[in-house]
Amino acid sequence: MRWLEVNSSKPLKGRIRIPGSKNSSLALLAASCLADGPVHISKIPCISDIQAVFRIMESIGVSISGSNGSYTIDPSGIYTAEIDPALSSAFRAAYYFVGALLAKHRRVSIGYPGGDNFVSRPIDQHIKGLRSLGAKVEMYEDHYVVEADSLSGAEIFFDVMSCGATINVMLAAVLAKGRTTLYNAAKDPEVVDTAVMLNKMGARIYGAGTDTIRIVGVDRLGGCTHSPAPDRLIAGAYLIAAGVTGGVITVDDVIPKHLEPCMTKLSEIGLVFEQTENSITVDGTGRIKAARIRTGKYPMFESDFQQPVTALLLKAHGRSIISDRVYPMRFNHVEQLRRMGADIEAMNGTARINSFRKLTGTWVHAGDIRAGTALVLAGLMADGTTRITGVEHIERGYEDIVRDFRQLGADISLVTGSLPGTGEAMMLNV
Numbered sequence: 434m435r436w437l438e439v440n441s442s443k444p445l446k447g448r449i450r451i452p453g454s455k456n457s458s459l460a461l462l463a464a465s466c467l468a469d470g471p472v473h474i475s476k477i478p479c480i481s482d483i484q485a486v487f488r489i490m491e492s493i494g495v496s497i498s499g500s501n502g503s504y505t506i507d508p509s510g511i512y513t514a515e516i517d518p519a520l521s522s523a524f525r526a527a528y529y530f531v532g533a534l535l536a537k538h539r540r541v542s543i544g545y546p547g548g549d550n551f552v553s554r555p556i557d558q559h560i561k562g563l564r565s566l567g568a569k570v571e572m573y574e575d576h577y578v579v580e581a582d583s584l585s586g587a588e589i590f591f592d593v594m595s596c597g598a599t600i601n602v603m604l605a606a607v608l609a610k611g612r613t614t615l616y617n618a619a620k621d622p623e624v625v626d627t628a629v630m631l632n633k634m635g636a637r638i639y640g641a642g643t644d645t646i647r648i649v650g651v652d653r654l655g656g657c658t659h660s661p662a663p664d665r666l667i668a669g670a671y672l673i674a675a676g677v678t679g680g681v682i683t684v685d686d687v688i689p690k691h692l693e694p695c696m697t698k699l700s701e702i703g704l705v706f707e708q709t710e711n712s713i714t715v716d717g718t719g720r721i722k723a724a725r726i727r728t729g730k731y732p733m734f735e736s737d738f739q740q741p742v743t744a745l746l747l748k749a750h751g752r753s754i755i756s757d758r759v760y761p762m763r764f765n766h767v768e769q770l771r772r773m774g775a776d777i778e779a780m781n782g783t784a785r786i787n788s789f790r791k792l793t794g795t796w797v798h799a800g801d802i803r804a805g806t807a808l809v810l811a812g813l814m815a816d817g818t819t820r821i822t823g824v825e826h827i828e829r830g831y832e833d834i835v836r837d838f839r840q841l842g843a844d845i846s847l848v849t850g851s852l853p854g855t856g857e858a859m860m861l862n863v
Contacts, residue, residue: 434852437821437835439794439812440844444680444718447841451668451686452478453502455830456526457626457661460600462486463529464627465506466495467537467607468634470656475503478664482829485523489516489530511538518544518576524829528559528597531579532604535568540580558595562602565589566609586611586650594730596621599646603628606648607636613648620644621731622691626662633657665691666737667831668713670806672696673741674841675717676704677748677810682841683714698726698734702745723751723786728759735759740766740803744810746786747775753786766804769797773815791816799823802830809834813843822852 453476628641761782799805812819
């Protein structure tokens with residue numbers, strides 16, 4: 434068993450470079466399967482979700498070479514679009530392989546989405562879009578099959594804004610015959626990132642980053658060279674960490690515009706920001722104020738920041754309220770924070786955080802990436818030692834969270850050993 438040990442921290446300070454976006458990289462690697470030649474992608478983060486993608490790609494015949502975040506993807510050897518459900522269910526974004534493989538291989542078999550366990554991952558908008566392009570979809574117990582002898586452009590209105598569905602249908606539409614228009618499309622930077630790479634490959638995509646995306650189908654796509662945008666979710670976690678510890682941190686290699694929704698709310702809470710073209714410096718030495726937050730789809734305050742900012746609001750005097758309308762079940766961190774002494778409760782998609790109460794380190798469990806971030810942040814301001822299990826979830830999003838937080842001055846370490854047979858650790862059910 435492995436766990437993180439986090440001790441009360443002095444104010445964090447220093448600079449940290451932000452890796453390429455995990456969520457962009459997952460889509461870009463799948464998109465490379467559309468090419469007729471090699472695709473070169475750099476700044477891919479070294480995380481477990483990426484390794485899961487590589488296992489899928491290699492299982493269907495994709496050749497992958499390179500290291501240290503720079504890879505050459507050669508899809509010319511793909512010999513099957515039958516993906517083992519055990520591989521695809523290991524993470525959420527395996528569904529991108531449907532859009533990436535369907536036009537050229539006509540039949541894709543794949544397992545249902547896995548990944549974070551805070552909520553089920555519906556794929557109804559993916560299926561709606563694929564069917565509109567002419568695909569047939571059959572659902573089975575542990576997998577589903579998507580088939581199409583040919584794909585034809587269509588006008589598709591998403592019932593709810595979905596980044597995953599927007600990218601997946603966009604992948605399928607680039608080789609479809611005719612024009613496709615996606616209405617109520619997601620505006621996330623990952624959508625733009627994927628469209629930019631596809632256009633480098635020869636696609637004709639217009640309007641990515643708006644709620645209406647137009648796609649003119651082409652006959653083939655070639656190789657290209659591309660790098661994903663910086664991971665704004667990781668960057669946001671370090672901005673919040675400055676507020677949690679009362680420190681001053683600079684995040685480098687970021688696109689500040691991508692973090693504007695997060696910074697706007699953090700400014701209301703009491704953090705102060707300075708920006709350059711590719712860096713943000715946050716001053717968290719001021720008083721932390723209570724806030725009301727409602728999550729939404731980008732460019733609103735995103736659900737991925739909800740859990741980390743909860744840890745920050747534990748410092749505020751007065752009641753804070755966070756409503757997550759995107760993933761209303763995403764509150765498995767609340768009970769863990771209560772174990773540390775937090776005065777917080779969650780019900781019906783809303784968390785109520787009452788006035789500041791001193792936290793005490795104990796055994797807690799991270800059920801997903803962002804919950805793990807929240808617990809690390811809480812551990813930095815708790816008395817004693819906080820021990821966090823569920824490290825495998827954190828590693829799905831962070832290359833090396835121990836290295837990076839230590840770089841900023843945190844007292845954090847990764848421990849391998851046997852959990853105590855009695856006492857608090859047994860209460861975690863891990």
